[in-house]
Amino acid sequence: MMSSRSIYANVPAGTHLPSAVNAIVEIPKGRRSKFEVDKDTGLMRLDRYLYSSSHYPGDYGFIPQTLAEDGDNLDILVMVNEPTFCGCLIQARVIGLFKMTDRGLHDYKVLAVPSTDPLFAEFTDLDDVPKHYLREVEHFFATYKQLEGVTTEIEGWDHASAASAEVHASVDRFMADLARRAKSQLG
Numbered sequence: 001m002m003s004s005r006s007i008y009a010n011v012p013a014g015t016h017l018p019s020a021v022n023a024i025v026e027i028p029k030g031r032r033s034k035f036e037v038d039k040d041t042g043l044m045r046l047d048r049y050l051y052s053s054s055h056y057p058g059d060y061g062f063i064p065q066t067l068a069e070d071g072d073n074l075d076i077l078v079m080v081n082e083p084t085f086c087g088c089l090i091q092a093r094v095i096g097l098f099k100m101t102d103r104g105l106h107d108y109k110v111l112a113v114p115s116t117d118p119l120f121a122e123f124t125d126l127d128d129v130p131k132h133y134l135r136e137v138e139h140f141f142a143t144y145k146q147l148e149g150v151t152t153e154i155e156g157w158d159h160a161s162a163a164s165a166e167v168h169a170s171v172d173r174f175m176a177d178l179a180r181r182a183k184s185q186l187g
């Protein structure tokens with residue numbers, strides 16, 4: 001879990017949950033370098049250069065103040081017409097959910113579009129996304145760790161309603177964890 005010292009930890013999950021969320025970008029679209037928020041310092045750090053010769057199919061990062069089943073923030077992939085940058089905050093509209101398993105744990109990815117990009121104004125659910133883009137994302141997450149000897153299991157795509165439910169569940173998990181930690185500090 002992210003250090004509370006990180007400025008990103010103080011960002012709310014979104015203003016109109018669960019359909020409009022805040023996305024913190026770690027890896028801009030087109031990059032092969034895997035940046036992530038360092039749990040100890042709260043800074044953006046270079047985790048690794050992807051072993052596979054492939055690049056992220058969208059701006060990739062996390063929704064703050066959420067807790068996914070793998071113990072990290074809920075992951076999010078934002079379709080963008082132009083890559084933003086590491087640390088950028090994007091107000092995003094949730095349109096789908098990519099379901100996969102990594103090392104035996106659910107590692108779902110929320111698919112979203114920037115709320116303020118007019119070229120994505122008609123994108124509200126999975127059916128609005130070009131089918132080939134969904135295939136690209138699926139192929140990327142099925143193969144990006146192969147040369148590290150890690151296999152990921154792909155479960156497939158689900159609709160915006162499922163993604164919103166996952167956001168909701170991850171916010172609830174975060175709040176429950178926060179309450180549990182506060183309680184254990186009181187002894």
Ligand SMILES: [Mg+2]
Pocket residue numbers: 068070072073074075107108
């Ligand atoms: Mg994850």
